[in-house]
Amino acid sequence: MPELPEVEFAARCLRKWIVGRKLLAVEARPSRVLRPCTPRDFAPLAGRRVREVRRHGKVLLVALDGGWGLFAHLGMTGKFVLEEGGPPPHSRARLRVSGAGAVHFNDPRMFGRLVPGRLADLQALEHIRKLGPDALAGGAEPEVLGPRLAATARPVKVALMDQRLVAGLGNIHVTETLWRARIHPLRPSRSLSRGEVRRLSRAIRDSLEHALAEEEGEEITYVEEGGDNPFLVYARAGEPCPRCRTKLVKLDIGGRTTAFCPRCQRL
DNA sequence: ACCCGTGTTCGCTG
DNA sequence: TCAGCGAACACGGG
Numbered sequence: 001m002p003e004l005p006e007v008e009f010a011a012r013c014l015r016k017w018i019v020g021r022k023l024l025a026v027e028a029r030p031s032r033v034l035r036p037c038t039p040r041d042f043a044p045l046a047g048r049r050v051r052e053v054r055r056h057g058k059v060l061l062v063a064l065d066g067g068w069g070l071f072a073h074l075g076m077t078g079k080f081v082l083e084e085g086g087p088p089p090h091s092r093a094r095l096r097v098s099g100a101g102a103v104h105f106n107d108p109r110m111f112g113r114l115v116p117g118r119l120a121d122l123q124a125l126e127h128i129r130k131l132g133p134d135a136l137a138g139g140a141e142p143e144v145l146g147p148r149l150a151a152t153a154r155p156v157k158v159a160l161m162d163q164r165l166v167a168g169l170g171n172i173h174v175t176e177t178l179w180r181a182r183i184h185p186l187r188p189s190r191s192l193s194r195g196e197v198r199r200l201s202r203a204i205r206d207s208l209e210h211a212l213a214e215e216e217g218e219e220i221t222y223v224e225e226g227g228d229n230p231f232l233v234y235a236r237a238g239e240p241c242p243r244c245r246t247k248l249v250k251l252d253i254g255g256r257t258t259a260f261c262p263r264c265q266r267l
Numbered sequence: 268a269c270c271c272g273t274g275t276t277c278g279c280t281g
Numbered sequence: 282t283c284a285g286c287g288a289a290c291a292c293g294g295g
Contacts, residue, residue: 002273032290058274076273077292090292109291111274127275154284163275170273234273255286257272
């Protein structure tokens with residue numbers, strides 16, 4: 001479920017699995033995940049040592065020796081997994097590393113991306129260049145967030161989902177955040193008071209860090225789909241508000257479903 | 268069988 | 282230019 005916490009989790013896994021090792025080969029199957037590249041474009045990465053894995057918002061950048069790198073976006077269903085007795089069912093690429101086994105980029109729905117290239121070129125990709133400040137690296141601070149929200153009249157739900165405004169939040173965490181901050185999702189961004197921006201700022205960090213802690217909790221326990229809904233209000237329309245027991249309401253904003261409490265989050 | 272969806276982009280309209 | 286909307290992408294789960 002890739003929003004910032006899952007991408008950060010992926011970054012930590014990759015650091016554990018491949019940083020410091022040599023990338024022997026990247027075996028990619030042709031798929032839209034590679035767009036606009038082809039499996040051949042991965043050839044220059046072979047034999048290079050992995051220097052570091054960086055994350056900005058939901059974007060991953062794997063830096064290799066010699067100025068080469070790998071851009072990765074998990075999309076909706078992308079995941080890096082260690083190979084255990086054969087490839088996972090929707091492997092789009094296999095990264096063979098020196099020393100131990102291989103890592104797969106698994107992605108059933110293929111909304112993800114895996115692009116090789118010169119690091120400088122990858123950083124110049126429009127998608128990366130236009131990203132706002134990372135939500136866990138200062139982007140949620142009131143002094144940063146406040147002016148950015150003040151510059152737009154869009155509903156705060158829509159603005160927070162915009163990766164150019166602040167990078168890392170998606171539908172789940174915006175929903176969680178607005179409930180924690182007691183702000184109605186349709187509030188015009190520029191109408192937020194200083195105090196509300198402060199609450200929002202705190203709420204963003206709280207929901208992201210809470211999700212991250214749950215994933216890190218048990219070493220391999222990923223918050224699995226199919227398990228119980230671990231969120232406070234996301235996908236809980238119709239259930240009672242955890243704070244005041246008022247029935248949570250479902251709302252469609254910018255094409256995404258939001259749950260909110262009509263009592264705690266007044267317009 | 269039907270509906271929904273964690274993300275992003277594109278085209279159309281006002 | 283901006284803002285909003287719907288569709289598209291491809292597949293699994295409830």
